[in-house]
Amino acid sequence: MIEIQRPVTWVALTGFMGVGKSRIGRELARALTLHFIDLDRYIERQMGLSVADIFHHLGEATFRQLEAEAVEELSRKDYLVLSLGGGTFVNPQNRARLLARGPVVALWASPGTILERVSRRPGERPMLKSPDPFARIQQLMREREPIYRQAHLHVSTEGRRIPEVVEEIIERLWDYAAAGR
Template identity: 80%
Template sequence: MLEVERPVTWVALTGFMGVGKSHIGRELARALLLHFIDLDRYIERQMGLSVADIFRHLGEATFRQLEAEAVAELVQKDFLVLSLGGGTFVNPENRMRLLQRGPVVALWASPQTILERISRRPGQRPILDAPDPFERIQKLYAEREGIYHQAPLHVSTDGRRPGEVVEEIIQQLWTHAKASD
């Protein structure tokens, strides 16, 4: 069997919505020759409903329960890059499971960049259904920032090409792997 040299066989990406977790996750999985799962898309496939419809018809509490069940399942897998939803890491139980499985990489972008990115796909972010989405982003960002800082690795996506971000993540994963030996 072909042995592939890679720093990890499992990694999760966390961070606020719009920081690039899904796009970067796909590229990272390709670079590391791992499977890629976007947690929100995984839940949508299992439920046969979009995240927006789950929020709208079943409520956020139901979505968060489905999310926790999916995390519990996916931390058991190997050869995986897992892109989390923006609120997944906020749940203490999810955070504990993910950090124990690790490593977890927090991706960062400024609230202005986040607003620009999510404005390209209106209606896709039910948690931002608010009169002033930028104010809502700033409030949620401030609430979640300290939690995202609990991830051991951190990479900014602001003004950077995906390839650059992926390279930095891989470098940090090698450093992390060597420090863990």
């Protein structure tokens, strides 16, 4: 059997919406020869509803419960890159479970970049239903920054191509693994 050299066999990506968790996660999984799961898409498949429809018809509290159940299940898996929803890591129970499972990588981008990226598909972002989406992004980022800072590793996606970001994450994961965390 061929043994694949990789720094870790499980990693979660967190950060605000629009920082690139899904696209980068998919490429990171490919580079590490791991499975990839986007948590929001996973919940949508389980429920047969989009995240926006879950928020609209069942409420945010129901979505957050479904999210917590999915985190509990998926944190027990191995050989996985897990891309979290922007609010997943905010829940203290999710955060504790993910940090204990580790490593968790926080991805970062500026509010302007995030607005540009999420404006491409505005219907998919129920948290941005606001007369001033930029102000809402800034407000939510201020609230969430101290929480995202608790992740093990931090990588900026600002003005960078996906392969460059993936390469940095892998280098940082090797350092993480070498430190015996």
